[in-house]
Amino acid sequence: MTSPEPKTHSEGVYASLRAELLGGAFLPGSKLRLAGLGTRYGVSLSVVREAMTRLAGEGLVRALPQRGFCVTPLSIEDLLDLTRARVLIETAVLRESISQGGLEWESAVIAAHHTLQGTPYTTREGHLGGAWSEAHHAFHRALLTGAKSPRLESIATELRDCSLLYQHWSIEIAGDVDRDVAAEHRHIADLAVARDAEGAVQALTEHIERTTAALLAYAESQTGQQRAAGIPA
Structure with a gap:
């Protein structure tokens, strides 16, 4: 046996x-x-x-x-739907965090951002770093913990997990390496801790949609190459 x-x-x-x-x-x-x-x-x-x-x-x-x-295929329909869902849920929970979060929440956001800021974005080979991905997940989760709603946090986390492959593809396949991701996160953290709900929500929305824009551009370029080669899109 x-x-x-x-x-x-x-x-x-x-x-x-x-x-x-x-x-x-x-x-x-x-x-x-x-x-x-x-x-x-x-x-x-x-x-x-x-x-x-x-x-x-x-x-x-x-x-x-x-x-x-x-x-998993790169589905534009799914990407747009996921992006819309993330923006709706994450910004709503962020508003709640800014409104209800106390000093402990502020400290958690600052600490998570400090860790993220000190973690290399990519490896020497140019791939998105695993340690950075973990720190990134922790930072976004910390932003939402002030809402004191485990159900809403769980939904937001699940949606963010669903976007993990798309996030990596924006770097590995779409080549979106010129954006200043560190500045984006710093801007979100500063606005959140300053209790600027409108500013933080806008910054988070732009942050999420930037990844989507890079993948949409990549998909469009692939379609254009197929057309040029005479391959049905």
Whole structure:
């Protein structure tokens, strides 16, 4: 009887695939061949499939009936819908935070921003840094904790998690590397702590929509290249 592979194999494959997906190693919508991945990582198909199932749960890949898995496609319709939902929910919760958050909330925002500011944005290879992504998530979450509404915070966090792949694609695929992300976050934090609700909401909205704009420009360029090559869009 064949003994099950160590759990560390499954975790390792999952972590490696996740890093590759977020690092732009696979183009949106591309097919992921389980057999090839199993050979590359030296594990069984069941281990690769388990990792894919977890990644599908995070929205990074999509299961294809009877055909395995593919990288989540770049859907303009989904991107616009997600962006609208994030702006509506996150700005509403931010208003509540600014209105109700006390000194403890202000301190949490300042501390989270300090950590984010001190964490490198990209790696030496030009990829979005994993530590930065964690600090970024913590900063945006801290902004909303003053609302004292776990349900609203949970909804906002879930929507932000859904946008993770799009955020990475804006750097890895769309090449939106010229924006001053540090200045954007500093502006949001300063306005929030200063209790400037209108200014903070506007800054957060522009921050979210900047990523969307970069991906829309990328999608348009891809469509233009397809047309030039005579490929139906």
